[in-house]
Amino acid sequence: MHILTRSDLADVDVSPRDVISAVEDGYLALAQGESRCPTKLMMPLPDARRDSVSYSMLGYDAHLEQLGFKTSYRQGSQTNEKYYTTISLYDDATGLPYVLMDCQRVGASRTPATTALxxxxxxxxxxxxxxxxxxxVQGVNTLPYLLTVLPQLQTLRLFGTHAGGIAASQRALRQHFPDRELELVRDVPAAVAESDIVVVASGRVAHPLVETHWLPPGGVMISVASKGVASGALRSADYTVTTSIGQLGVTGTRLAGNGADVHIDAVLPDILAGRAAGRTGAGDRVFAFSSGMIITDIPVAHAFATxxxxxxxxQRVELWT
Incomplete structure (x- = not known):
């Protein structure tokens, strides 16, 4: 089995277009019933003082014939300092283990790819x-990925409070679209009201919780499993989308508000496969909940690993000798 550390992967280049294509293929294989992606497991740890949580995901990519296991552990929700995530891949064509690797670059790529789709x-x-x-980490690459699929976007806005993260977002945009400008905003409600596409991926919430009704008519809000979205955002939308209904039930039920039933109009794999619409009317305010799915981690991890x-x-390690 190959072992790849975070530093081994730090400068490995996979373009936004290639990542988006890999993620879309993963969703399409799932929609066609060829791949498998059970709902993730989440386990909050018992000591509330540490604010710790762990996840585990299992999936199979039929196109690559790769089985994937992903684990995530975070201690504390206010920082990524103690956030660790790994993925291991097994080759179902040969029956052999392939790679065990740090998953930070994978998550930082497949998440904005899903947002773009x-x-x-x-x-x-x-x-x-x-x-x-x-x-x-989940948001730094979002704007260049959006521009990759929607090059007609003219105004790009960013709200952030962490100087390092703002600088990293600016670098990512310059790397892929050096001719585009980025507008830093401070008034989140006003910026939401002026934006056709709003992506909320804030973990440490330093802004008013975003309400769906702040969107302009026809706007879309994409929540990347964010704490920055108001409770009830799903219920107040005209049209609702998620990546997985099962995973919405694990990580996003508060978005229905006041214990209301979660109503979803369409799931992303069906939309990409042409079996469902992304919206029904030009004036619909659309709310989309994006929860990470290993069916997108596997092809992106495979691309980085190869x-x-x-x-x-x-390094190559013989674990079974």
Whole structure:
């Protein structure tokens, strides 16, 4: 089994377009019934003082014939300092283990790819502006990924409170779209009201909780499992989308508000497969909940791993000898 550390993967390049294509293929294989993606397991740990939580996911990518196991552990919700996530892949064609690797680069790539696919499917065709709320690992690459699928976007806005995250977001945009400008905003409700696409990926909430009704008519809000979205955001939307109803039930039930039933109009794999619509009317305010699915981690992890191994990175370990 190959072992790839965070530093082994730090400068491995997989373009936004390639990541988006891999993630879309993962969703389509799931929609076609070829791949498997059980709902993730979440276990809050008993000592509330540490604010710890752990996740585990299992899935199978039929296109790559790769089985994946992913684990995540976080101690404390206010920082990524103690957040660790790994993925291991097994080759079902040969029956052999393939790789065990740090999953930070994978999550930082497949998450904005999913956001981009939701935006492409759910935004109005005449959408011209996007607002990114949050500058953590899950959000830094979002704007260049959005521009990859929606090059007509003209106004790009960013709200963040962490100087390092803001700088990283600016670097990511310059790397892929050096001619585009980024507008830093401070008034979140006003910026939401002026943006056709709003992505909320804030973990440490330093802004008013975002309400669906703040969106302009026809706007779409994408919550990346964010604490920055108001309770009841699902209920107040005209049209609702999620990546997985099962995982919404694990990580997003508060978004229905006051214990109300969660109503979802469409799931992303069905939208990408052409079996459901991304919206029904031009004036609909659409709310989309994005929860990480290993069916998207597997192809992205495989892309990073194959490039890293070909470049001689990491080490090979004989665990079973």
């Amino acid at each position: 939701i935006a492409r499917a759910c935004a109005r065709p005449d959408a011209r502006s996007a607002l990114m709320i949050g500058t953590g 490039r890293a191994i070909a470049a001689g990175r990491g």
